[in-house]
Amino acid sequence: MTGYIVRRIAAVIPVAIGVATLTFLIIHLVPGDPVVAMLGDTAPQADIEGMRHRLGLDRPLPEQFVSFLCGLLHGDLGESITFRRSVSSLISERYPATLELAGAGMLVAIAIAFPLGFIAGAKPGGAGDVASMGFAIAGISIPHIYLGPLLMIVFSLDLRWLPLTGRGGFAHLVLPAITLGTALAAILARMLRQSLITVRESDYMRTALSKGLTPRAALLRHGLRNSLTSVVTLIGLQIGGLLSGALITEIIFSWPGLGRLLISAINLRDYPLVEGCVLTFAMTYVVVNLLTDLTYAFIDPRVRYS
Amino acid sequence: MSARSPSLIVGVALVTILVICAIAGPLAVHVDPDAIDLAKALAAPSLAHPLGCDQLGRDVLARILWGARLSLGVSVGVVTISAVLGTLIGAAAALAGGRIDNLIMRGVDIVLAFPGILLAIALAAILGPGLIDLIIALVAMGWTGYARIVRGEILTLRERDYVVAAETLGARPARVMLRHLLPGVAGPLAVQATFGIGGIIGAETALSFLGLGAMPPTPSWGNMLDAGRAFLLVAPHLTTAPGVAIGLAILGFNLMGDGIAQRIGVD
Numbered sequence: 001m002t003g004y005i006v007r008r009i010a011a012v013i014p015v016a017i018g019v020a021t022l023t024f025l026i027i028h029l030v031p032g033d034p035v036v037a038m039l040g041d042t043a044p045q046a047d048i049e050g051m052r053h054r055l056g057l058d059r060p061l062p063e064q065f066v067s068f069l070c071g072l073l074h075g076d077l078g079e080s081i082t083f084r085r086s087v088s089s090l091i092s093e094r095y096p097a098t099l100e101l102a103g104a105g106m107l108v109a110i111a112i113a114f115p116l117g118f119i120a121g122a123k124p125g126g127a128g129d130v131a132s133m134g135f136a137i138a139g140i141s142i143p144h145i146y147l148g149p150l151l152m153i154v155f156s157l158d159l160r161w162l163p164l165t166g167r168g169g170f171a172h173l174v175l176p177a178i179t180l181g182t183a184l185a186a187i188l189a190r191m192l193r194q195s196l197i198t199v200r201e202s203d204y205m206r207t208a209l210s211k212g213l214t215p216r217a218a219l220l221r222h223g224l225r226n227s228l229t230s231v232v233t234l235i236g237l238q239i240g241g242l243l244s245g246a247l248i249t250e251i252i253f254s255w256p257g258l259g260r261l262l263i264s265a266i267n268l269r270d271y272p273l274v275e276g277c278v279l280t281f282a283m284t285y286v287v288v289n290l291l292t293d294l295t296y297a298f299i300d301p302r303v304r305y306s
Numbered sequence: 307m308s309a310r311s312p313s314l315i316v317g318v319a320l321v322t323i324l325v326i327c328a329i330a331g332p333l334a335v336h337v338d339p340d341a342i343d344l345a346k347a348l349a350a351p352s353l354a355h356p357l358g359c360d361q362l363g364r365d366v367l368a369r370i371l372w373g374a375r376l377s378l379g380v381s382v383g384v385v386t387i388s389a390v391l392g393t394l395i396g397a398a399a400a401l402a403g404g405r406i407d408n409l410i411m412r413g414v415d416i417v418l419a420f421p422g423i424l425l426a427i428a429l430a431a432i433l434g435p436g437l438i439d440l441i442i443a444l445v446a447m448g449w450t451g452y453a454r455i456v457r458g459e460i461l462t463l464r465e466r467d468y469v470v471a472a473e474t475l476g477a478r479p480a481r482v483m484l485r486h487l488l489p490g491v492a493g494p495l496a497v498q499a500t501f502g503i504g505g506i507i508g509a510e511t512a513l514s515f516l517g518l519g520a521m522p523p524t525p526s527w528g529n530m531l532d533a534g535r536a537f538l539l540v541a542p543h544l545t546t547a548p549g550v551a552i553g554l555a556i557l558g559f560n561l562m563g564d565g566i567a568q569r570i571g572v573d
Binding site for chain 2: 021138140266
């Protein structure tokens with residue numbers, strides 16, 4: 001197990017360096033001068049030069065890259081231009097809100113997906129299957145940017161059950177979590193159904209049935225358990241969609257997280273802040289994937305040796 | 307699998323309606339999507355304006371039809387470029403093997419480490435708003451899936467007897483590629499591209515919604531939804547119309563992708 005953990009962590013390092021490099025290149029190499037974009041075309045040349053010097057943009061690119069990487073190792077992401085504070089402090093303020101939203105979205109997804117996937121997989125072709133998979137295909141197709149406003153119209157404006165926007169107690173979390181979790185619920189339900197259908201054909205299910213278990217009990221006790229391992233990896237693969245969905249959901253519900261910070265940084269042309277936010281999102285994804293792999297190896301010993 | 311898959315039929319029907327709306331819609335409905343008429347601001351749906359008017363009194367139906375043209379045009383363009391680029395890169399990786407293959411696939415891993423539309427958001431933020439920039443940003447995000455599929459399929463197909471036979475008979479690598487390998491890749495690629503168009507419609511509308519795609523006054527479903535959010539209570543039709551349009555478009559391509567996958571036996 002230790003050997004596997006070390007190998008997986010070692011494999012992540014080049015990807016993490018690659019992610020940092022690509023983020024740096026996007027911000028620094030793509031045509032368009034960020035300083036001119038920040039100050040406007042009509043800014044005096046002296047101001048432009050001054051700003052460029054302050055941000056270190058007048059130095060050669062390799063030198064900028066080295067100091068960017070060194071800063072990164074110390075958790076230093078530079079200083080935000082508009083907030084005049086360190087980027088890392090701004091991000092650490094907003095980060096918990098994004099994790100809270102993503103976690104709640106994941107819980108909603110699992111709470112919807114498991115019953116639906118089980119009903120569908122227990123009797124493929126039955127009425128429950130058709131209804132569950134109908135929901136799933138609708139859930140995958142409805143975009144966050146419409147589901148969010150739709151829920152707001154019904155539950156906040158019409159019924160007045162839940163607050164419209166912002167972050168606060170549990171009530172504030174409900175609509176954003178449903179908006180975020182629905183698409184993932186639909187994807188997971190489809191996967192669970194497929195996995196249960198495959199599992200039903202297996203020898204141990206035949207054994208379970210022949211020793212007298214009812215089909216339902218056999219599926220719950222033996223089938224679901226074995227399907228879970230594959231669903232865990234698939235959840236890991238879907239985290240990317242969850243994170244970028246969280247970004248959009250934050251905009252819809254004015255949720256004070258990393259996504260909203262990123263979009264306002266883009267609108268303010270605060271490039272150090274854009275860089276920090278993009279990097280944090282991508283690194284979160286890399287780390288979560290690593291954790292999923294390790295969890296999976298923990299659950300299923302076969303993975304460690306392959 | 308039954309010969310007639312209901313998801314394929316419904317999917318093809320929805321996609322056909324979308325294509326007709328995108329091509330013929332703006333020609334059939336003689337209303338300027340940008341014509342402002344403040345007297346009709348936020349007007350509810352009526353006979354003259356079947357989907358009502360927006361906050362500037364512009365006809366919502368006309369804007370939806372022009373938005374269909376934009377969404378479909380951008381997504382088909384992005385998927386075509388991504389598929390060609392991804393196929394070339396994936397095939398190059400599979401054929402070169404060794405260190406080049408390794409290098410290319412590490413590159414794919416790095417691009418895939420950016421969750422969802424994050425890479426497109428970062429690129430669109432730096433490139434600035436505009437249709438070409440939007441397409442570049444979406445292609446940068448989208449090519450990896452095709453590269454992975456093509457590489458994987460070619461590596462599998464190369465072991466097949468008919469390919470080995472062709473090589474033994476002295477067929478040149480280019481011929482093996484064009485006659486034997488690429489046709490085998492076509493099926494999975496078609497499935498990926500069909501889902502891909504739906505996915506890109508979602509990504510494009512999300513970017514426009516965030517103000518990083520098509521800019522107003524250009525009618526796009528994403529920026530219509532964004533503008534409509536300010537009027538949820540007084541004029542819900544401003545969010546409903548583009549929201550339903552996006553949902554049905556994505557649904558159409560998803561069902562069509564499911565149907566094609568079932569028909570040709572790809573998972």
